[in-house]
Amino acid sequence: MGKSSWSLTLALCGGYFLVLLDVTVVNVALPSIGAGLHASSSGLAWVVDAYTVPLAALLLATGAVGDRLGHRLVVLSGFIGFFVASVMCAVAWAVPVLVAGRALQGVSAALMLPGTLALLTLSAPSDRARARVVGLWAAVGGCALPAGPFIGGLLVQSAGWRAVFWLNVPVIVLALPPVLRSRSDRPAADGRVDWLGAGALVVALGALVTGIIERQPLIFLVAVAGAVALGVVERRADRPLLAVPSSARRPLAAACAVAGVMNFCVLGSLFLLTQLFQDVHRLSPLQAGLLLLPGMLPLPLLGAPSGRLVHRIGAWHTSALGLVVAAAGFAGIAISAGRPVYPVLLVGLAVWGAGLGILTPAIVTAAMRTVPDTPGIASGASNTARQTGGALGVAVFGAIAGSAAGTAFARHASWLLGFGALAFAVAAAFSAAYAREQLPAQHRSPA
Structure with a gap:
């Protein structure tokens, strides 16, 4: 090169x-x-x-x-x-x-x-x-x-x-x-963009997040209208934003749902933890960043081992394993973050990060395998689900926890972290069940 x-x-x-x-x-x-x-x-x-x-x-x-x-x-x-x-x-x-x-x-x-x-x-x-x-x-x-x-x-x-x-x-x-x-670029002269669908998606997601953050119920009507408009536009579009074959819709939706739940809990928790460490426990910004490192470092380090595990036991079983490990980490963080008990907190963050390091490549692989001939569609759907989940997680966790200056912030943050553990446990059960459901089809096909 x-x-x-x-x-x-x-x-x-x-x-x-x-x-x-x-x-x-x-x-x-x-x-x-x-x-x-x-x-x-x-x-x-x-x-x-x-x-x-x-x-x-x-x-x-x-x-x-x-x-x-x-x-x-x-x-x-x-x-x-x-x-x-x-x-x-x-x-x-x-x-x-x-x-x-x-x-x-x-x-x-x-x-x-x-x-x-x-x-x-x-x-x-x-x-x-x-x-x-x-x-x-x-x-x-x-x-x-x-x-x-x-x-x-x-x-x-x-x-x-x-x-x-x-x-x-x-x-x-x-x-x-x-x-x-x-x-090196090669633009496609006959390509078309579904601008109406993109606009409806922006309105639906933007209004939903606005309604949660600002606690304005009437704005949810705008979100519903945007979602309805998106459905109508996509059904009529020659080239919809997400053109997925009917046979791939259910498995792709399942993978995107787990990916969305993952970012919902992870980014919502990060939003609370950084404020909890600094505003409640009076750590410096650098100390707060260093404290979060055990939860972040496993993400790049476990990519290759997770890939090998996917090859051996399948993407959905690997996703279930990652979710179980991350749920245990979430529980440790929830127990220790409010006080804080730093040894338990650090172990909880490390276990949480290890679970995410196993889960992330596996659930992305599960999405990509649903439409192997058009990986761009699966990648776009997976990325959109993850970023949407993250945006909603910050909005919901922030709205429930309230101001970091409030006396109940630490307690609410601990409850929400506990909810993250529960949500990951439910997602793990769903992934394991979905893996078992896919086994007969895998046994029938040499691929």
Whole structure:
């Protein structure tokens, strides 16, 4: 691989790293943002969800936009938008400005995420090189989530919460030239984008999250209307956002449901834990980030062992195992986080992270196997389910726990972490049952 190819690979992997990093890096900064901008608990929830809602709602559409206009143009637009949004967040003088910047970041991230992988595969000169760069892309993504709390804590403690957003600026400046020089794109002249479906999905998800965070029941009617409109539009569309064969709908829905539950509990818990550690237990941002490391490090480390386990016992059995382990970790965190009992908390976080490290590759594999001939559809559905679950988890956990300054916050946080353990246990039972249901079909087919 030549120097220009490596520079493009590093640039695209850097963009992917920023997209995933910004899902978690802001969590450790939330108490400092709340103090600096006088943000309420709902305002802090919006700082997180203003990013994840557009990212979740637009992922399916932006992949089609890249196919139609060319992924290079779409990725460049995402990079430039992310640059502008990061500067906007870094200089924000009020919560609405910060939330608007985060929303633009989310839109830009949705433009970047599908296109980075597409450009990498198109630029690879051979199948061997393609496998190598895709492996590098996946490894970079695996490092982003565990890096978020630590990098966030380090930056907040040393330079303040605004440094979390300034971090993105030099990375994008370095990444832009190789993407500008790239000539490996092949846009499809006959591609079409289901804009009506994408708009309905944005309205439905945005209204649902707004109704939860702001506790406005009437807004749920808008969410219902958006969901109904989405169903009508998708049934009539020539090229719907998610064109899934009828035989694959049920298994893909099952995999997406488990993936959504996973992110619902995980991101909702991270939202509470970072505030609990700093606002209630008075840890510094760096101490809070370091405390979360045992829960984040197993994610990239267990990817390969989980893959081997999937090969031996199947994706659904592996998912059930990961869910059981993570549920035990959730229980340990719930018991010890409110007091806190640090030895039990650290063990709980490590077990929790190990379960997630086993679960994440397995449930993604389960989704990808439902439509092997069109992996982009399965990947888009799985990513959308995970980001949607994460956005709803932050909204629900934040609304129930209330303000970190409240006397009941620690108790409510412990209850919600216990709910996470229960939800993972139920999902484990569902996965095990689904695995048993699939066994007869697997025995009938040599594949």
